[in-house]
Amino acid sequence: MTMRLTIGMRNIKTAIAVFVCVLISFALKLEYPFYAAIATVIAMESSITSSYTAGKNRTMGTLVGAAFGGLFAFIQPHNAYLSALGIICVIAVCNLLKWNKSVSIACIVFLAIMLNLRPGEPAFAYALHRVLDTLLGIGVAVVVNYFVLPPKHDRNLEKARLKVRHHLSCLARQLLREGGGIHISPLKKDLAALQAVCDTYKEEFDLGNNKNHALVSRIEQELDVYRNTYSHMRMIRLLTDPDPQGVASLGTSLLQASNQRADSALSPESQAIIYRYHVACILGELQTLGLIIPTDIAYPLEDKLRQAPSHPAPTEAGSSGSPGEAPARKSRLAPLSARP
Numbered sequence: 001m002t003m004r005l006t007i008g009m010r011n012i013k014t015a016i017a018v019f020v021c022v023l024i025s026f027a028l029k030l031e032y033p034f035y036a037a038i039a040t041v042i043a044m045e046s047s048i049t050s051s052y053t054a055g056k057n058r059t060m061g062t063l064v065g066a067a068f069g070g071l072f073a074f075i076q077p078h079n080a081y082l083s084a085l086g087i088i089c090v091i092a093v094c095n096l097l098k099w100n101k102s103v104s105i106a107c108i109v110f111l112a113i114m115l116n117l118r119p120g121e122p123a124f125a126y127a128l129h130r131v132l133d134t135l136l137g138i139g140v141a142v143v144v145n146y147f148v149l150p151p152k153h154d155r156n157l158e159k160a161r162l163k164v165r166h167h168l169s170c171l172a173r174q175l176l177r178e179g180g181g182i183h184i185s186p187l188k189k190d191l192a193a194l195q196a197v198c199d200t201y202k203e204e205f206d207l208g209n210n211k212n213h214a215l216v217s218r219i220e221q222e223l224d225v226y227r228n229t230y231s232h233m234r235m236i237r238l239l240t241d242p243d244p245q246g247v248a249s250l251g252t253s254l255l256q257a258s259n260q261r262a263d264s265a266l267s268p269e270s271q272a273i274i275y276r277y278h279v280a281c282i283l284g285e286l287q288t289l290g291l292i293i294p295t296d297i298a299y300p301l302e303d304k305l306r307q308a309p310s311h312p313a314p315t316e317a318g319s320s321g322s323p324g325e326a327p328a329r330k331s332r333l334a335p336l337s338a339r340p
Contacts, residue, residue, distance in 0.1 A: 009149055009151075010044065010045075010046055012149075013044060013144055013145060013148055013149065014040075014041060014044045016144055016148055017040045017041075017044055017140050017141050017144040017145075018037050018040055018041065020140050020144065021033070021036050021037050021040045021136065021137055021140045022036075022037055024036075024136065024140065025037075025133075025136070030129075030133065030136075031129065032129070032130075032133060033133075035112070035130055035133035035134060035137070036133040036134070036136045036137040036140075037137060038137065039055075039058055039133065039134045039135075039136070039137025039138050039141070040137040040138070040140050040141045041137075041141075042054060042058055042105070042137075043055040043058060043137065043138045043141035043142065044141045044144070044145060045145070046151060046200075047145075047151050047153065047200050047203075047204050048142065048145050048146050048150065048151070048204060049200070049203045049204050050200070051141050051142050051145045052142055055138035055139075055141060055142060057099070057101040057102045057105070058102070058105050058134060058138060059134060059135065059138060060097075060099050060102045060106075061094065061099065061102030061103065061104070061105035061106035061108075061109065062105060062106070062109050062130065062131055062134040063131060064090055064093055064094055064097075064099070064102065064106040064109075064110075065090055065105065065106035065107065065108065065109030065110040065112075065113070066109055066110075066113060066127035066128070066130050066131050067127070068086050068089055068090050068093075068110050069086070069109060069110040069111075069112070069113030069114050069123075069127050069130075070113060070123045070124040070126070070127035070128075071123075072085075072086040072110075072114055073113050073114050073117045073123035073126070073127075074123040074124065077114055077115070077117040077123065078114070078115060078117075079114075082114070083111065083114050083115070086110055086114060087107055087110065087111075090103075090106045090107055090110050091103055091106075091107065094106055109130055109134075112130065113126055113127050113130060151204075153197070153200055153201040153204055154201065154212055154215060156197050156201075157194075157197050157198060157201050157215065157216075157219060158215075160190075160193055160194040160197045160198075161194060161219055161222065163190055163193075163194075164187075164190045164191060164194050164226055165289065165291065167186070167187055167190050168187060168226060168229060168230075168289075168291070169286070169291045169292060171184050171187055171233065172229065172233065172282055172286060172291075172294065173292070173294045175233055175236060175237075175282075176236075176279060176282065176294050176296075176297045176298065177294060177296050177297070177298060178298060179240060179298030179299065179300035180236055180237055180239070180240025180241070180300065181240065182237070184230065184233050184234065184237060187230055187233075188230060191223070191226055191227060191230065194219070194223065194226075195223060198216065198219050198220065198223070201216060202216055222289065225285050225288055225289055226289075228281070228285055229281075229282055229285040229286070229289075232278040232281045232282045232285070233278075233282060235274070235278045236275060236278050236279070236282075239271055239274060239275050239278075239301065240275075240300060240301070268301065268304065268305055269305065271301050272299070272301040272302045272305060275299065275301045275302075276299070279297060279299075
């Protein structure tokens with residue numbers, strides 16, 4: 001496997017944000033540009049909304065960590081017992097305020113103040129400077145992410161949509177042509193990726209009112225059709241699975257869903273009918289999506305029925321069989337070859 005060195009736009013924008021942040025720190029003669037640069041790196045995300053969220057979490061954690069750090073450093077800095085006690089307090093307060101994503105940065109800021117405070121340096125002034133450094137880094141990250149080649153989420157959304165359509169069309173044709181035996185789980189990952197891109201696009205800041213709401217609505221409607229198609233494809237996989245326990249569990253789940261008692265697996269005739277139903281549903285969903293409708297469709301369960309030896313016709317009640325034995329029921333299923 002060959003390794004490829006890729007430098008994406010998030011990589012470049014992070015470097016630009018750090019560069020700007022360090023220049024501003026030097027211009028303002030900040031004593032510790034390190035903390036501002038770290039805040040910039042953490043706040044730089046793949047979307048402007050994500051950058052704002054990461055920055056907000058870091059700000060909340062910084063406030064908690066700085067408050068406890070200034071207090072405990074004022075009592076006695078560089079103290080191991082107070083450091084441990086302070087960590088307990090920081091985590092407890094973050095959990096109380098439901099700031100779970102701010103716990104790590106709150107602890108880091110607390111330890112930075114508690115362990116880095118120099119002798120004679122005011123503890124609360126040091127804590128205030130750390131808060132200002134963090135705000136500077138977060139602001140630079142959000143501004144750079146918005147104005148310097150902002151993310152093209154509409155393009156990413158359309159790209160993910162086309163990938164799902166192509167993958168779904170190929171897998172559906174293979175599954176129906178082979179009559180099962182096709183690995184379809186990668187399609188589920190593609191659907192999850194499309195949903196994630198769609199959620200990012202919906203949550204993204206839209207100061208210029210440029211968001212394509214019609215595109216979002218169309219993608220959400222298509223996602224429902226994609227998921228329905230995947231469910232029908234999965235049922236075909238279960239029906240054609242060579243493991244008989246899989247078919248037995250399928251029959252049990254279907255019967256339990258209809259409030260009937262399930263004591264055994266589905267009969268071959270029932271499996272063939274269910275298989276035809278899901279094939280018809282897949283074809284209908286493909287037509288709804290405007291995809292190519294496959295014509296070479298295999299019906300392996302019906303082939304097995306045709307090849308199976310015929311059973312003797314059941315006898316009428318009282319004509320044969322042991323005394324008290326219930327008469328056998330006649331099948332009400334029409335021959336599969338006579339069905340449309």
